[in-house]
Amino acid sequence: MIMADSIQALYIHIPFCRHLCPFCAFAVRKERAALHQQYLELLFQEMQLRNQQFQDRLGTLQSIYIGGGTPSCLSQEEVKSLLDRVQSLFSCSPNTEISFEVNPEDASHHYIQGLAQLGINRLSLGMQSLQEPVLRKLNRNHTVNHVYSALDALEQHAIQNYNLDLMFGVPDQTLKMFQADVKQLFCYHPTHFSLYGLDIEPNTPFAHKPEIVNKVIQAKELSQEMYLWAIDYLQSQGVVQYEVSNFSKSDCQSRSNLSVWSGKPYLGFGIGAHSYFPYQRWANYRSFRKYQLALDTQEWPVAFHETLSPIQQANEKLMLGLRQTSGFSTNCWQEEWGLEWPGKNQELVDQFCWQGHMFWNPPVISLSPQGMLLADEITEQLMLS
Numbered sequence: 551m552i553m554a555d556s557i558q559a560l561y562i563h564i565p566f567c568r569h570l571c572p573f574c575a576f577a578v579r580k581e582r583a584a585l586h587q588q589y590l591e592l593l594f595q596e597m598q599l600r601n602q603q604f605q606d607r608l609g610t611l612q613s614i615y616i617g618g619g620t621p622s623c624l625s626q627e628e629v630k631s632l633l634d635r636v637q638s639l640f641s642c643s644p645n646t647e648i649s650f651e652v653n654p655e656d657a658s659h660h661y662i663q664g665l666a667q668l669g670i671n672r673l674s675l676g677m678q679s680l681q682e683p684v685l686r687k688l689n690r691n692h693t694v695n696h697v698y699s700a701l702d703a704l705e706q707h708a709i710q711n712y713n714l715d716l717m718f719g720v721p722d723q724t725l726k727m728f729q730a731d732v733k734q735l736f737c738y739h740p741t742h743f744s745l746y747g748l749d750i751e752p753n754t755p756f757a758h759k760p761e762i763v764n765k766v767i768q769a770k771e772l773s774q775e776m777y778l779w780a781i782d783y784l785q786s787q788g789v790v791q792y793e794v795s796n797f798s799k800s801d802c803q804s805r806s807n808l809s810v811w812s813g814k815p816y817l818g819f820g821i822g823a824h825s826y827f828p829y830q831r832w833a834n835y836r837s838f839r840k841y842q843l844a845l846d847t848q849e850w851p852v853a854f855h856e857t858l859s860p861i862q863q864a865n866e867k868l869m870l871g872l873r874q875t876s877g878f879s880t881n882c883w884q885e886e887w888g889l890e891w892p893g894k895n896q897e898l899v900d901q902f903c904w905q906g907h908m909f910w911n912p913p914v915i916s917l918s919p920q921g922m923l924l925a926d927e928i929t930e931q932l933m934l935s
């Protein structure tokens with residue numbers, strides 16, 4: 551068994567959103583500035599509890615990721631108080647990557663400059679598209695003008711490491727529209743792209759709109775075409791795919807992403823946040839009230855907790871490895887868990903390679919771009935039961 555690593559990554563969830571998007575399945579709630587202070591106090595309580603629990607397992611942080619929801623609903627003073635508390639409880643260095651998600655309507659010059667002064671050194675802009683009809687279809691709270699102003703602000707301040715979130719496979723979005731967006735963004739200097747195909751998540755407003763569900767199903771083939779085109783085009787511009795949905799310039803991969811996918815421990819704080827510490831994972835309550843009630847009584851605000859069996863660990867490693875272009879080493883099952891790579895799996899690998907979905911460079915298997923489109927299905931077939 552591998553010795554547990556020290557904890558070097560934190561995720562902090564800020565659930566507030568000014569407007570709830572109809573496709574979104576994250577743990578979010580309608581923005582109410584009056585609740586910010588109360589929520590931040592709850593976050594601090596949770597951090598204190600985990601700090602006490604793991605004090606001999608905490609390393610210097612490599613990454614802090616402040617996501618949501620919409621973290622940019624917080625004022626600069628609130629972000630400062632959050633970072634001050636994190637830095638009082640956890641060891642950081644000038645090298646710690648501090649990522650912060652910003653929505654275009656909040657990304658004014660003043661706000662971005664303030665974030666840079668607070669030590670935030672990586673931003674992620676939830677822009678989704680440069681086409682007004684696409685933004686309207688997604689019922690986003692921002693316009694294309696907001697996106698351009700945000701991009702100008704990002705270019706003019708000290709935070710040179712920034713990600714752009716883009717969506718594809720949106721009803722009525724054409725291949726030309728998507729291609730024009732991606733090309734246009736190279737007038738700027740993003741270091742990272744996250745591309746997400748629109749999926750209909752259960753219990754979201756879109757899931758209850760048959761006309762949207764049907765259009766998303768009908769757009770599946772086009773959506774795949776957009777994805778495969780983007781992989782090639784981004785690569786031609788020096789932005790290389792490193793995970794199913796993530797692409798970066800060299801050395802600009804998100805450290806937070808990498809630590810999760812390489813199976814390193816991380817702590818998540820806030821409603822709905824997930825954590826992993828070998829070999830346990832847990833998820834917090836998604837309900838603000840339950841999260842608060844638990845912390846008010848000094849209990850863990852945890853809705854779900856499980857200890858992974860060796861087979862679950864091996865399957866998890868397979869799933870995380872296949873999502874990354876670096877792939878999965880079949881040796882690691884033997885080395886880490888004493889498990890044989892089953893003959894049945896080798897037959898499947900040969901079949902996936904023959905179909906053009908997989909590469910086999912012994913002992914590493916990895917998915918081709920076409921295979922990335924089927925990552926979940928392929929992983930499921932290779933998992934041990």
Ligand code: SF4
Nearest residue numbers: 567570571574618619
């Ligand atoms: S702004 Fe982002 S997190 Fe908030 S509802 Fe929309 S998609 Fe979800």
